Amino acid sequence: MKKYLSFFNIRFVNSLQYRAAAVTGIITQFAWGIMTILLFSAFYKTDASSFPMTFNQLASYIWMQQAFLALFMTWYFDTDVLESISTGNIAYELVRPIDIYNMWFTKNYANRLAKAVLRCLPIIIVAIFLPYPYNLAPPPSLEALLLTILTIFLGTSILIALSMLVCISTFYTVNNMGVRMVFLFFAEFLSGAIIPLPFFPNNIQTFINLTPFAAIQNIPFRIYVGHITGVAMYKGLALQFIWLFISILIGRLWLKKSLKKVIVQGG
Amino acid sequence: MNLYLKFFSMHLKGQMQYKFSFFLTLFGQFIGAFSSYLALYFMMTRFHKVADYTFNEVIIVFATMMFSYSIAECFMRGFDQFEKIIANGEFDRMLIRPKNIIFQIMTSKIDFSRLGKLIQAIIILAYAIPTSEINWTSDKITILLLMIAGGTIIFSGIYIIYASLCFYTLEGLEFINIFTNGALEFGKYPISIYGKTMVKIFTYFIPYTLFQYYPFLYLVGRSQNSLYAILPIGTVFFLIPCYLLWKIGLKHYTSTGS
Amino acid sequence: MIELKNIKKTYKIAKRESGLSNAVKALFKREYTKINALDDISFNIKEGEMVGYIGPNGAGKSSTIKVISGILTPDSGQCIINGLTPWKDRKEHVENIGVVFGQRSQLWWDVPINDSFELLKDIYSIDNKTYKKNLDELVSLLNIEEVIKTPARMLSLGQRMRCEIAASLIHDPKILLLDEPTIGLDAVSKIAVREFIKKINKEKKTTVILTTHDMQDIEALTERILLIGNGKILLDGSLNELKKKKSPIKKVVLDFKDGQISEIKCIEGLSLVSNINGHAEISVNTDILAVSDMIKLISSKLNLTDISVAGTSAEELVVSLYKEFQI
Numbered sequence: 135m136k137k138y139l140s141f142f143n144i145r146f147v148n149s150l151q152y153r154a155a156a157v158t159g160i161i162t163q164f165a166w167g168i169m170t171i172l173l174f175s176a177f178y179k180t181d182a183s184s185f186p187m188t189f190n191q192l193a194s195y196i197w198m199q200q201a202f203l204a205l206f207m208t209w210y211f212d213t214d215v216l217e218s219i220s221t222g223n224i225a226y227e228l229v230r231p232i233d234i235y236n237m238w239f240t241k242n243y244a245n246r247l248a249k250a251v252l253r254c255l256p257i258i259i260v261a262i263f264l265p266y267p268y269n270l271a272p273p274p275s276l277e278a279l280l281l282t283i284l285t286i287f288l289g290t291s292i293l294i295a296l297s298m299l300v301c302i303s304t305f306y307t308v309n310n311m312g313v314r315m316v317f318l319f320f321a322e323f324l325s326g327a328i329i330p331l332p333f334f335p336n337n338i339q340t341f342i343n344l345t346p347f348a349a350i351q352n353i354p355f356r357i358y359v360g361h362i363t364g365v366a367m368y369k370g371l372a373l374q375f376i377w378l379f380i381s382i383l384i385g386r387l388w389l390k391k392s393l394k395k396v397i398v399q400g401g
Numbered sequence: 402m403n404l405y406l407k408f409f410s411m412h413l414k415g416q417m418q419y420k421f422s423f424f425l426t427l428f429g430q431f432i433g434a435f436s437s438y439l440a441l442y443f444m445m446t447r448f449h450k451v452a453d454y455t456f457n458e459v460i461i462v463f464a465t466m467m468f469s470y471s472i473a474e475c476f477m478r479g480f481d482q483f484e485k486i487i488a489n490g491e492f493d494r495m496l497i498r499p500k501n502i503i504f505q506i507m508t509s510k511i512d513f514s515r516l517g518k519l520i521q522a523i524i525i526l527a528y529a530i531p532t533s534e535i536n537w538t539s540d541k542i543t544i545l546l547l548m549i550a551g552g553t554i555i556f557s558g559i560y561i562i563y564a565s566l567c568f569y570t571l572e573g574l575e576f577i578n579i580f581t582n583g584a585l586e587f588g589k590y591p592i593s594i595y596g597k598t599m600v601k602i603f604t605y606f607i608p609y610t611l612f613q614y615y616p617f618l619y620l621v622g623r624s625q626n627s628l629y630a631i632l633p634i635g636t637v638f639f640l641i642p643c644y645l646l647w648k649i650g651l652k653h654y655t656s657t658g659s
Numbered sequence: 660m661i662e663l664k665n666i667k668k669t670y671k672i673a674k675r676e677s678g679l680s681n682a683v684k685a686l687f688k689r690e691y692t693k694i695n696a697l698d699d700i701s702f703n704i705k706e707g708e709m710v711g712y713i714g715p716n717g718a719g720k721s722s723t724i725k726v727i728s729g730i731l732t733p734d735s736g737q738c739i740i741n742g743l744t745p746w747k748d749r750k751e752h753v754e755n756i757g758v759v760f761g762q763r764s765q766l767w768w769d770v771p772i773n774d775s776f777e778l779l780k781d782i783y784s785i786d787n788k789t790y791k792k793n794l795d796e797l798v799s800l801l802n803i804e805e806v807i808k809t810p811a812r813m814l815s816l817g818q819r820m821r822c823e824i825a826a827s828l829i830h831d832p833k834i835l836l837l838d839e840p841t842i843g844l845d846a847v848s849k850i851a852v853r854e855f856i857k858k859i860n861k862e863k864k865t866t867v868i869l870t871t872h873d874m875q876d877i878e879a880l881t882e883r884i885l886l887i888g889n890g891k892i893l894l895d896g897s898l899n900e901l902k903k904k905k906s907p908i909k910k911v912v913l914d915f916k917d918g919q920i921s922e923i924k925c926i927e928g929l930s931l932v933s934n935i936n937g938h939a940e941i942s943v944n945t946d947i948l949a950v951s952d953m954i955k956l957i958s959s960k961l962n963l964t965d966i967s968v969a970g971t972s973a974e975e976l977v978v979s980l981y982k983e984f985q986i
Contacts, residue, residue, distance in 0.1 A: 158573040165579045169587045169595070176594035181448045309422060315429040319436055328440045335446055404781045411778070415769040490763045496730045499754040500782050655746060656732040657670070 160256050167200040167261070171268055186332035190267035191359040195330055197261040197270040198355045204249035205290045206351045208321040211297060211314065215241075219304045234393070235298070235386050242294045274360035281367050285354035288374040293350045295381035296321065302385065305392040326352040332361065346377040404500075408508035416513055423514055430517025434467055438521060441589055452594040457533045458621050460525050462613060463589040465545070467522035469552025469612070470585050474515040477557045479506040481581075483564035484571050487654075502651070506564070535621060544620050544630050551612030551633030556581060558636075558643040559607070565643075568650035580607060588613055611635050661704040661727065661834065661866065666736035668697035668722055668890075696722040697733060698890035706833070707864035709856075711871065711881035711898070713977060715986050719890045720870045724836055727868070728758055741833065754783060757827035761839030764819065765826055766811040772822045773807045776829060783830035790829070797825040800855055817848030824852065828859065835859070837869045841876055853879045874973035888986035902976055907946040910969045911953070914938050918961035926956055943968075 171193050178189050185192070199206075215238050261270035273279040300317045304310045322328055324347035331339055331352045342348050353370040356362040362370055416423050441463060445456045474481060486492045486509060495505040535541055563577045584607075592600050592614045603609040612633045618624035671691045696719045704710055714720050725731035726738060729745030729752050738745055743752045758765075766775040780790045798804055801821040806814055814822065820840065827835065837856070841849045857880060859865050869881060877884065877898065884901065886894035894901070910932075920934045923941065928948030932940040943953050950968055957963065 155573040155575070158576040162576045162579055165576070166583060169583065172595045172599070173587060173590070176452050176590070177444060177448050180451050180453070184448050309425065311422070311429070312425050315425070315432060319432045323436045323439065328436060329443060333447060334443050338443075404778075407778060407781060411767065411770055411774060418769065490760070493725075493730050494760075494763070494765050496749065497728050497753050497756070497758050498782050499750045499784075652732075655730065656734075 156252060160253055163200045163203060163253065163257060164260065167196055167257070168268075170196050187359065187361050188267075190269070190271050191361055192330070193264075193268050194271045194359045195355050195361075197257065198358055199327070199351065201254040201257040201261070201270075202250055202286060202351075204253060205246050205286065206293060206325070206327065207246075208293065208297070208318055208325070208327065210242075210246065211301065215301050216304055216310065219301065235389050238298060238301070239294055242297070243290065246290065246294075271359070273358050274363065278357055278360060278363070278367065281371065282354050282358040285357055285371060285374060286351075288371070288378055289350040289354050292346055292374060292378050292381060293321070293325075295378060295385055296346060298385045299381065299388070302388050302392055305395065321347055321350075324348065325350040326355075330355070332356070346381060349374045349377045405504070405508060409511060412511040413513065426514035427517040427520075430471075430515055431520050432517075434471075434518040434521035437467075437586065437589065438463065438525065451590060454591055454594070457529060458617075459590055460529045461533065461545075461621070462591050462617055464522045464525040464529060465548045465552060465613060465617070466585055466588050467518050467525070469549045470556055470581075471515050471518035471522065472549075472553045473556035473560065474518070475512050477507065477560045478510040478512040478515065479508070480557075480560035480564040482510060483560075483567045484574070487567055488571065492654075496655070503647075533621075540630075541620060544616050547631070547633040548612045548616050548620070551616075551636040554636040555607065555609060555612060555639060556584075558639045559584075561640075561643040561647055565646040565650035568654040584609060591617060608636060608639055660706055660739075660741055661868075662737070662739045663703070663723075663726075664701050664737040666697050666700040666723075666726060666733045666738060667695075668726070668731065668733045670694045670696055695890045697726070697736075700736070700887075700890070700892055702885060702892060702895060704866060704868070706866055707860065708883060709860050709867040709869070709881050711869050711877040711884045712887065713871065713877065713884060714887035715981060718887045718986065720887060721838065723887065724758075724838055724868070724870060727834075728756060728836060729753060754830065755832050756834045756836060757830070757832035758836045759820075759823050759827045759838065759840050761820075761837075761842040764811060764823060766819070766822060768812050769810050771808050771810055772803070772814075775811065775822075775826060776807070779826060779829050785830055789831070793829055793831060794825075797828055800858065801825050802851065817844050820844055820848065820852065821855075824855065828865075831863070832865070834866045834868070837867065837871075839871055839873075840869070841871065841873050849873075849875070856880055874977055877977075878973045886980060886984070888981070888984050893984045893986070894980065898973065898976075901980075902970055902973075907944055909943045909945055909950065911941045911943055911957075912939070912967050912969070913941065913957065913961075913963055914965040915961040915963050920961070922960045923957060926953075929953065929957075 174192050174196070175189070178185050178192075182189075187195075204210075258270060263269065273282060297317070300310075300313055303313050307313060324331075324342050324345055326348070331342060331348060334342065349370070353362065353374060357367050357370065438460075441459065445451065445459060449456075451459065479486060483492075483506070486495075486506065491509065495502055495509075498505060530537060559577065559580050563574065563581075566574055566577070587595070588609060592603055592610055600610055600614065604611070615624070615626075615629040615632045619626065619629040671693055673691055698719075700719070700723060712720055712723065722731060726733050727740065727745060729749050732746040740752060741755065745752045766772060767778065776794060779785075785793070798807060801824060803818065803821050803825060806818045806822065811819055811822070824840065835856075840856075841852055844852065853876060856867060856869075860867050860880075867880075869876060871877065882897055882899075884894065884896060884898050885892060915937050920931065920939055923929055924931055926948070928944045928946075930942050932942055934940075941957075943950065948956075954966065954968075957966075
């Protein structure tokens with residue numbers, strides 16, 4: 135546990151150092167959030183009846199997206215991990231008495247969390263005080279809030295587990311960029327990061343909701359804004375558990391097999 | 402210029418050497434542009450119109466942005482990646498060569514893989530042009546070309562501003578992203594959907610409207626003001642403050658050392 | 660003709676300290692330290708001279724080179740090079756200088772060296788005839804005939820460095836600035852590079868400024884040394900004079916067959932450093948005992964089979980200089 139705290143600490147101190155970067159990063163995210171909300175507002179004014187949620191719900195959703203961007207960004211790959219595989223340094227890691235999968239997983243999580251902690255508070259605070267209906271509204275119930283926190287945690291874990299699969303594929307490809315690109319496209323788009331899933335054509339939505347991508351940020355944020363309520367919240371939670379379990383299982387098994395292959399080939 | 406063409410072919414040769422990696426990045430660029438299009442498509446399918454603009458009109462704006470952005474990104478890549486040029490000492494080397502600095506930066510990187518976005522834009526135009534209600538006279542085609550040229554100029558100017566800022570600091574410049582990538586993402590719809598204030602801001606601050614909005618209005622027949630049609634030419638004036646900022650930044654760099 | 664007068668340059672560096680509390684402090688207030696990189700620097704270099712510019716890291720060597728090449732504008736002072744001020748008349752000035760930065764490359768990475776040379780030809784607007792003549796000469800002198808068809812990224816450091824030097828001379832510059840040119844090179848390449856620089860300086864009267872930590876470069880190439888420390892020029896003189904002045908101690912290595920080495924110990928001005936099986940090292944203080952007398956004395960006491968007398972190496976000289984000036 136201490137190791138993982140130290141990862142977090144280093145990253146956090148690092149990001150504080152670059153204060154200019156921190157401030158402008160927040161401003162950038164803020165601008166992005168405002169423009170996105172304005173965009174949706176234009177569509178809302180055009181045809182409010184086609185809007186799958188209330189406008190305030192949409193605004194809250196967008197602000198949640200911005201606040202927790204670091205947790206859910208799909209393009210963040212731990213380059214150390216990728217490098218250690220491609221250079222073969224992973225041999226050294228194998229000699230150490232740690233579980234590699236756990237280490238990579240927690241490292242990724244710590245990095246994301248460190249980034250997120252710095253950004254989320256300023257954005258949340260300002261977004262709360264924006265004029266209705268552009269503000270970040272509070273969740274409909276304490277239950278929803280608790281479930282939001284839980285599902286954010288699970289959703290991030292699913293994303294990390296999926297990107298681990300991409301990392302592990304590096305064992306098998308010369309140039310990993312192609313795999314990453316395809317993953318990025320699907321993950322970004324199908325997780326609702328570009329436009330929230332409820333805005334997708336209805337028939338496509340049913341299909342996407344079956345994929346693990348829909349369990350990443352889509353479920354937590356919709357619980358928060360009250361678009362998913364009641365039993366459906368727990369159904370979403372269960373779905374997350376299932377996908378998390380599957381992706382971690384596949385990840386660990388695949389990693390084991392790949393490492394065996396490395397050892398056999400003599401690293 | 403002859404020398405520019407030499408650099409052009411050198412970069413082309415160089416990138417063709419890594420065929421697999423090149424086409425992969427090209428494909429990646431295309432995929433990015435495609436997902437941007439998909440988002441637009443889904444939204445327009447659900448709402449049928451946005452602020453009274455039809456799907457066909459919107460995709461013309463989309464294609465224009467993609468087209469001009471990818472050209473600017475490809476040929477002005479040196480400015481876009483200027484932080485690298487400063488960090489690795491390449492810029493100092495440029496100062497020691499008896500050629501115009503801006504020319505040297507432009508020829509330092511020409512990234513053809515960025516044209517993946519261009520491919521998306523062309524596909525969209527291939528659909529949009531025949532299916533639109535516009536009567537494509539040579540005038541109208543010229544206007545479309547002017548729009549694209551104007552966009553290229555604006556994005557190039559923003560890259561120059563970014564590079565000028567790099568002279569002062571290499572941290573905290575990600576907000577420029579709002580005006581490049583952000584403009585691409587939000588500018589795929591006619592700017593007026595964001596409200597009159599936005600139109601004003603992006604006419605007098607960074608003149609996106611000069612190529613993305615006013616000429617577009619004339620093109621699709623929503624305005625009869627023929628002045629709108631030649632407004633893209635005004636984007637050239639945007640380069641003046643960009644150049645001034647560049648000069649100031651350069652002076653700062655040479656007196657602070659690296 | 661290179662003329663520097665009272666050049667001053669100060670930098671402000673932001674203080675960055677480790678730890679969480681310092682990082683939070685830094686969010687609100689930044690502290691700066693001032694560094695006098697160039698503190699009233701003045702010197703003149705005549706055409707065709709070859710000068711070694713030495714000093715510890717951070718002393719101001721690269722800042723001086725940057726001022727001379729025109730990359731850096733000093734806070735105050737004058738610099739006139741062949742009638743031009745580097746940072747003011749940039750384009751004109753750089754046509755006449757060639758620069759080799761030891762750790763950075765001016766060659767385009769992915770294309771054959773030849774193509775890089777072609778591009779330089781156009782950048783410096785060299786006419787075809789001159790280009791061909793220079794190219795042939797440089798290629799043969801530097802022995803890079805075989806490598807010029809390969810891209811820079813595929814070459815060894817030694818090969819690449821020779822190409823870099825060729826690249827910096829294609830346009831016949833009057834002044835050549837070399838910043839650590841032999842760093843990382845193998846012995847053979849180092850010698851080749853030194854020989855070449857000597858030749859160029861002799862035949863074309865190219866003025867050469869060499870900054871280096873490699874004292875063998877200095878010994879092989881330069882007559883004159885400029886020592887810079889803490890932003891100030893501490894020494895400006897000929898290498899030989901300095902050696903003579905600095906240390907009268909010479910190192911003598913000798914091999915002998917019979918005789919007692921202990922007999923030497925009582926000779927004034929001699930001290931025994933080591934003796935292993937007839938291979939001995941002695942240091943001689945030439946202020947007390949001249950070398951010729953020393954040899955006479957020793958050979959009368961020992962049956963010498965071999966003897967060599969070495970002066971202070973440039974390395975030792977520089978170390979003692981650094982100590983003296985406390986840099």
